[in-house]
Amino acid sequence: MKTIMRLLSAFFVMLVLSGFASSDMSDPNVTGMDPFSNGGNGRNMIVVISDLHLGADLTYAECKANLPSLEKLLKQIKAAPNVKELVIAGDLIDEWFVPATTDTYQGKDQADFVQRIATANKGVFDALNSIIQEGKILVTYVPGNHDLTITAANIESILPGINQARDAVLGLGTYSPADYPKIAIEHGHRYNFFCAPDPISNQDIAPGTILPPGYFFTRIAALYVIQGRKPAGDILPIITQNISGGESQDLLFRYWKKWVLTAKMFPIANMFSEAIIHTNVNGFKGTYSVNDLVPYQSSPEGFIKVNLYNGIQDNWEARQTLNNVPIHITTKEAIDSVISNTETDRQAILQYFMNPASDKRIVVFGHTHEPKIGTSENYENKKCVYVNSGTWIDHNPGKTTMNFVVITPQSADVSSQTLVKLYNFENEIVTKMSENALRY
Numbered sequence: 001m002k003t004i005m006r007l008l009s010a011f012f013v014m015l016v017l018s019g020f021a022s023s024d025m026s027d028p029n030v031t032g033m034d035p036f037s038n039g040g041n042g043r044n045m046i047v048v049i050s051d052l053h054l055g056a057d058l059t060y061a062e063c064k065a066n067l068p069s070l071e072k073l074l075k076q077i078k079a080a081p082n083v084k085e086l087v088i089a090g091d092l093i094d095e096w097f098v099p100a101t102t103d104t105y106q107g108k109d110q111a112d113f114v115q116r117i118a119t120a121n122k123g124v125f126d127a128l129n130s131i132i133q134e135g136k137i138l139v140t141y142v143p144g145n146h147d148l149t150i151t152a153a154n155i156e157s158i159l160p161g162i163n164q165a166r167d168a169v170l171g172l173g174t175y176s177p178a179d180y181p182k183i184a185i186e187h188g189h190r191y192n193f194f195c196a197p198d199p200i201s202n203q204d205i206a207p208g209t210i211l212p213p214g215y216f217f218t219r220i221a222a223l224y225v226i227q228g229r230k231p232a233g234d235i236l237p238i239i240t241q242n243i244s245g246g247e248s249q250d251l252l253f254r255y256w257k258k259w260v261l262t263a264k265m266f267p268i269a270n271m272f273s274e275a276i277i278h279t280n281v282n283g284f285k286g287t288y289s290v291n292d293l294v295p296y297q298s299s300p301e302g303f304i305k306v307n308l309y310n311g312i313q314d315n316w317e318a319r320q321t322l323n324n325v326p327i328h329i330t331t332k333e334a335i336d337s338v339i340s341n342t343e344t345d346r347q348a349i350l351q352y353f354m355n356p357a358s359d360k361r362i363v364v365f366g367h368t369h370e371p372k373i374g375t376s377e378n379y380e381n382k383k384c385v386y387v388n389s390g391t392w393i394d395h396n397p398g399k400t401t402m403n404f405v406v407i408t409p410q411s412a413d414v415s416s417q418t419l420v421k422l423y424n425f426e427n428e429i430v431t432k433m434s435e436n437a438l439r440y
Contacts, residue, residue: 035421044409054092055121060225074131093146093150094147144187180409184358188388193331233267234270244301255306260294360384370399
């Protein structure tokens with residue numbers, strides 16, 4: 001993996017990335033079309049949706065107002081004679097966006113929590129189960145970070161018969177539809193320092209946990225929303241870089257800066273010393289404070305420490321190996337780019353199109369909630385298409401929501417191309433946002 005990485009010129013990657021960014025074709029206000037028709041009688045169309053974020057309690061769930069529209073779209077998909085597969089590319093259900101002060105499982109367990117999600121979102125699950133049970137359209141689920149620890153058995157309990165595309169590692173999966181091996185669909189969190197499974201940190205505190213720090217970040221953000229976006233009740237103490245501490249201390253200082261940004265973005269009314277983050281999830285039993293998460297030091301320029309995720313800055317290389325990441329990036333890159341949506345896009349190019357071990361030509365990610373299509377060339381100078389499937393949360397500031405992707409594979413005719421189209425369903429009107437095509 002490291003050898004491959006050294007072979008990749010930084011200039012070459014940036015050149016490809018700039019080409020990708022400039023190729024996103026926008027075609028707004030095209031309405032009235034049938035996105036699920038291929039003009040024929042056969043089933044070959046692949047629909048991808050992601051980031052539904054279905055919650056157990058609609059008082060704080062991110063997807064509530066959009067539920068009726070989602071049900072309607074699913075019914076349209078079921079009725080479409082040309083749709084072959086529906087792929088849910090992660091964050092189907094949400095174990096993360098739960099206010100910090102809330103007991104996620106209400107004293108019970110994950111199985112009960114998942115059943116509560118199915119009940120709270122009954123119309124959506126009825127629609128999905130109707131598609132699965134009819135058997136004409138294959139429904140596939142790929143894990144995301146917000147449903148990172150949800151077991152296959154618990155998904156099966158609410159969606160019996162669903163196909164699950166999972167790695168051997170819990171919380172990850174990549175899916176290539178049958179007969180279309182050059183298409184790869186995954187959530188995209190595998191490459192994110194805050195969101196990728198972390199089976200290394202906190203094992204002395206929560207044996208067997210894989211929850212990364214993004215879990216706690218999201219619990220704080222959810223509390224910020226439920227509190228009504230009140231002014232901050234506290235401020236984080238300043239720490240200064242430990243110049244003599246070497247690379248590990250420098251990385252922990254960078255990690256601290258990301259938590260400072262989080263505190264500014266999502267201020268909560270509580271003091272940071274208050275034990276407010278209830279867990280009892282994935283091995284964690286305690287109730288934690290913000291201070292437990294944020295690096296600190298006893299004296300200026302002194303040794304920087306952290307309670308939860310102690311040593312996280314030193315295990316990124318090992319995490320990437322455990323999470324089946326083909327081409328590794330440095331810890332510095334991973335921490336510095338942790339909130340960058342364009343880094344997720346770049347990872348699609350790096351891991352699939354610039355990777356000599358990959359033959360993928362179309363890659364679909366979710367995760368960023370930023371729907372887009374772009375093109376680039378792979379290491380063999382062949383055209384490739386990357387698409388992000390957006391989200392279904394009620395509010396997606398500065399971006400659309402209710403997004404979905406439709407891939408229509410090429411036929412044997414040499415003039416035929418594989419079509420990739422991105423839509424949204426806002427106001428229950430199908431609008432084509434962008435499209436691209438290639439033949440492989």
